[in-house]
Amino acid sequence: MQARLPSLEEAVRGVWPLLSLAVILVVLVALCSLGPVVLQRVATDALIKLVMVVGLYVFVGNSGVLSFGHASFMMLGGYGAAWLDVPVRYKSILMDELPAFLGKAEFHPGLAALAAMGWAGAFAFLIGIPLMRLSGIGAAIGTFSWLTIVFVVHAGWEEMTGGTSSFNGLPIYVDLWVALIAALFVMLVAYVFQTSKLGLALRASREDEAAARAIGVNVWRARIASFVVSAMLVALGGVLQGHFLGTVNVTQFYIGITFITIAMLVIGGTGSLAGAVIGTVVVSVIAELLRQLENGVDIGALTLAAPAGLRELGLAGAMMLILIFRPAGLTGGRELPFPAFLGAALGLRPR
Amino acid sequence: MTTAIQVIVDALSVGSLYALTALGIGLIFGIMRLINFAHGEFVMIGAYMLMAIVAQYEPLAIIVAMVLVVVLALFSERIAFRPVRNASPTTMLVTSFAVSYFLQYLFVMIYGARPKGFEFLAGLAEPFVIGTIRIPKLNVAIVAVTIVLLAGLALFLTRSRFGVQMRAAALNFRMARLLGVRADRVIAVAFALSGILAGVTAIFITVQGGTLSPGMGVQLALIGFVATIIGGMGSLIGAVLGGYFIGVVTVLLQFGLPLEMRPYREAFVFAAVILVLLARPQGLFRGAEARERV
Secondary structure (H helix, E strand, O other): OOOOOOOHHHHHHHHHHHHHHHHHHHHHHHHHHHOOHHHHHHHHHHHHHHHHHHHHHHHHHHHOOOOOOOHHHHHHHHHHHHHHHOOHHHHHHHOOOOOHHHHOOOOOHHHHHHHHHHHHHHHHHHHHHHHOOOOHHHHHHHHHHHHHHHHHHHHHOHHHHOOOOOEEOOOOOOOHHHHHHHHHHHHHHHHHHHHOHHHHHHHHHHHOHHHHHHOOOOHHHHHHHHHHHHHHHHHHHHHHHHHHHOEEOHHHHOHHHHHHHHHHHHHHOOOOHHHHHHHHHHHHHHHHHHHHHHHOEEEOOEEEOOOOOHHHHHHHHHHHHHHHHOOOOOOOOOOOOOOHHHHHHOOOOOO | OHHHHHHHHHHHHHHHHHHHHHHHHHHHHHHHOOOOOOHHHHHHHHHHHHHHHOOOOHHHHHHHHHHHHHHHHHHHHHHHHHHHOOOOHHHHHHHHHHHHHHHHHHHHHHHOOOOEEOOOOHHHHOEEEEOOEEEEHHHHHHHHHHHHHHHHHHHHHHHOHHHHHHHHHHHOHHHHHHOOOOHHHHHHHHHHHHHHHHHHHHHHHHHHHOEEOOOHHHHHHHHHHHHHHHHOOOOHHHHHHHHHHHHHHHHHHHHHOOHHHHHHHHHHHHHHHHHHHHHOOOOOOOOOOOOOOO
16 A cells, blocks of 8 residues: 555544544633633533543543543552652651652652653553453453552552541642643543554454454553553543642542543443543533532522532433433444534535 | 451351352342442442331331332332343443442432441340350351351252242343243342342341441442452352352451551452452353353
8 A cells, every 4th residue: 555645635534533622622611711710620620530531531442341440540640740749848747758769859740740640651551461351341340459459558558648648738730721731632642542553453352352353453462552541641630630639639539530430431422532521521510510509509598409419419310321321422432523514615525 | 276266257257248248249140241239239228228217126127128128129120220231241330330329329318428326236246255265146147147048049049930040041041031031020030139138238237337328338349249250250159159258368368467468458359359350260160151252
């Protein structure tokens, strides 16, 4: 086959799935930035979730293997960055048992974030070598077991993590715009990965593992690669969360966040990047509305407040409805379609 | 010697609870490949029902709570699990995860998230004293009741019509249906049995722990889930042995690990789980027909 430049049509259609989502996201964020501070914080939180969900999607969506273990990489990322960029004056008081090379050192937050992603990626590679041999239920349990191990070690190792109490003093640099840039970056990586040779091979194995092997796909290797990329992106989510709240805590990165991120991905549709993004946006909006109900709504002189727990109840209910009535998720596992009017405007042939 | 006996009784009673849970999950898994994460919530709800009714009369509370848990199990099958019955095992797993979360937060809404103290059958907390050995009556009760339940279940599965149909369905669901086994009925029976097991577990957990919280079932379901898998997917004897295996390993680690390693006990248990998954993906004690077919 001869290498050639893509035609205009191919180029437009090729970047469309990513570009359309990015535009939608930027518009939504721009609208939120005009709103009150509370809304901006909610939007920032949603963008951090988006980083996590798209990161999770890179593995789960492309490989079709469910992971209950990705919260472990958020934890590794969050604590990894905290060890490096919490100011020495905090460490010397709050975490005085840290080994000297961490306790007496202070790195630039950007450097710390990169290092934390590498730290999580290295663990993903090591644990991926054995775990990626499993599929289906075995993989779900294997990854969950890994999450438990990481949780127990972080919760138990008091000198390094402060145990079950929070590790405070993280520099707070994450605002709406930082989170938006991170989300766009993660989406770009996810899209490049899923359209790469390796990503396509992995998606083939998702559809039919035996057939993919028969045409020469090394499923194990492709899964490890996506697991590592996915872990690094999810770790970035953990880093952002830590530097948004100024604190990390082991319970932040355990079953609760595992459920929420999987719910977002399943509701949107595990099979496409659009599913990951739309699922996160939709679920965040619903969750925020339910949270306001929990806080109480003023109707005239009356304040109606729903009992605590309504948010999780609503999420679980939405997830059950989706699984029963639309098991492939809201997007049905497809990317956003290329609208016909845009094709006509650009003078492209309709398909 | 004294310690050895106490450790053995401890391991047996912890293992029995895990075995009952694993069996409750394994019964359903064997037939429809559904890992029922919500089993832990069945247990939790059973415990709350005990608390809600106990003011009247303890045996009545036990009976009513058991019936309610069975009804809940049947209801959740009808509402949530039947529509996804033909989906992939992963989809069903996620569904049960959602059901579990739903029930958990339903009870957060009703009773609040904070743990509630609740003393039930206080007499069981006292120990039998034989010479220097002190064995809590509860542990003996757990082991004894588990043995009776297992024997009863074994009789049911081998002698009754439904039992034989269930085993046939677990072996090859499609073939069983072709031979006239009613799918809905067999699955309903499995859920009902699972509910009974959850009810019994609820009683013991309540007596043992003395506190109730909406999240109390999660840990138990996870252990049961793991025991089912490493015991051998779909093999009921495997699920029971898997439960005892994890119980024994947990208690031995609690005992054998040096003090500074104790907080990491669970990490060792789950590392063992990963090792079993890798070395024997078919489970430690596998049923003959559990292979996934292409």
